[in-house]
Amino acid sequence: MNIEESLIKNRVFLQKILLQTEQEKEINFEQILKDLKKVKKQIKEIQKTIINDKQQKTEKTKTLFKDCDNLIRQIGIKIFQIQKKQEIKERELLLEQDYSSISLRSKKDKTDQELNKKITKELVKTVNLMSDEVQKSAHILEILDGSSQTLEKTLTENYSVSDFIQMGHNLLSQIKRKEKFDFYLVVFGSIFFLLVCLYVFVKRF
Numbered sequence: 001m002n003i004e005e006s007l008i009k010n011r012v013f014l015q016k017i018l019l020q021t022e023q024e025k026e027i028n029f030e031q032i033l034k035d036l037k038k039v040k041k042q043i044k045e046i047q048k049t050i051i052n053d054k055q056q057k058t059e060k061t062k063t064l065f066k067d068c069d070n071l072i073r074q075i076g077i078k079i080f081q082i083q084k085k086q087e088i089k090e091r092e093l094l095l096e097q098d099y100s101s102i103s104l105r106s107k108k109d110k111t112d113q114e115l116n117k118k119i120t121k122e123l124v125k126t127v128n129l130m131s132d133e134v135q136k137s138a139h140i141l142e143i144l145d146g147s148s149q150t151l152e153k154t155l156t157e158n159y160s161v162s163d164f165i166q167m168g169h170n171l172l173s174q175i176k177r178k179e180k181f182d183f184y185l186v187v188f189g190s191i192f193f194l195l196v197c198l199y200v201f202v203k204r205f
Contacts (some may be wrong), residue, residue: 003046003049003061004060004061004064006042006045006046007046007061007064007065007067007068008064010039010042010043010068011064011067011068011071013035013039014039014068014071014072014075015071017032017035017036017039017071017075018071018074018075018078020032021075021078021079021082022078029079029123032075032079032123033122033123033126036075036123036126036127036130037126039130040126040129040130040133043068043130043133043134044133062142065134068134069131069134069135072127072130072131072134073127073131075127076124076127076128076131079123079124079127080124083124
């Protein structure tokens with residue numbers, strides 16, 4: 001499974017978790033926490049794959065990372081809202097109940113409240129960590145993309161320099177050939193001139 005397929009799978013999984021948070025009465029915080037930790041682990045694996053295989057970075061991958069980050073943030077907001085609603089509901093119930101009823105159930109309610117708060121805090125913490133991981137992965141993609149562009153630019157410049165050097169080499173070769181031709185021409189002209197002078201000298205004397 002490549003990065004894009006894995007991200008699509010995680011996006012669908014996060015969408016399901018978000019739908020679960022919409023059903024406030026039937027929500028299972030412990031299961032959501034397990035699911036989020038599972039997604040977090042998979043995102044870390046994707047992060048390693050991106051670093052090791054630069055070819056897998058695409059615009060679609062960046063978009064999928066943004067989608068996952070948005071879903072994680074929505075889940076975090078929803079969990080926070082549910083937590084606040086539960087706290088308000090608990091206060092209202094306590095105000096409605098009579099003193100004797102409160103004293104009998106206070107211990108159990110306190111335990112349940114502490115457990116819910118603990119799970120919710122853990123959920124919010126996990127959501128924040130996941131969001132950080134997703135953003136870190138997106139940042140790694142941007143760095144790799146920037147490095148690739150710099151490398152491509154450097155290679156292009158190197159090719160240009162190589163072409164320029166090759167052109168210079170060709171020009172130097174042409175100049176050397178011309179110099180040799182001029183040298184042979186001067187030598188031949190000098191010899192011809194000497195022969196003419198010698199011929200004239202012989203004819204006159």
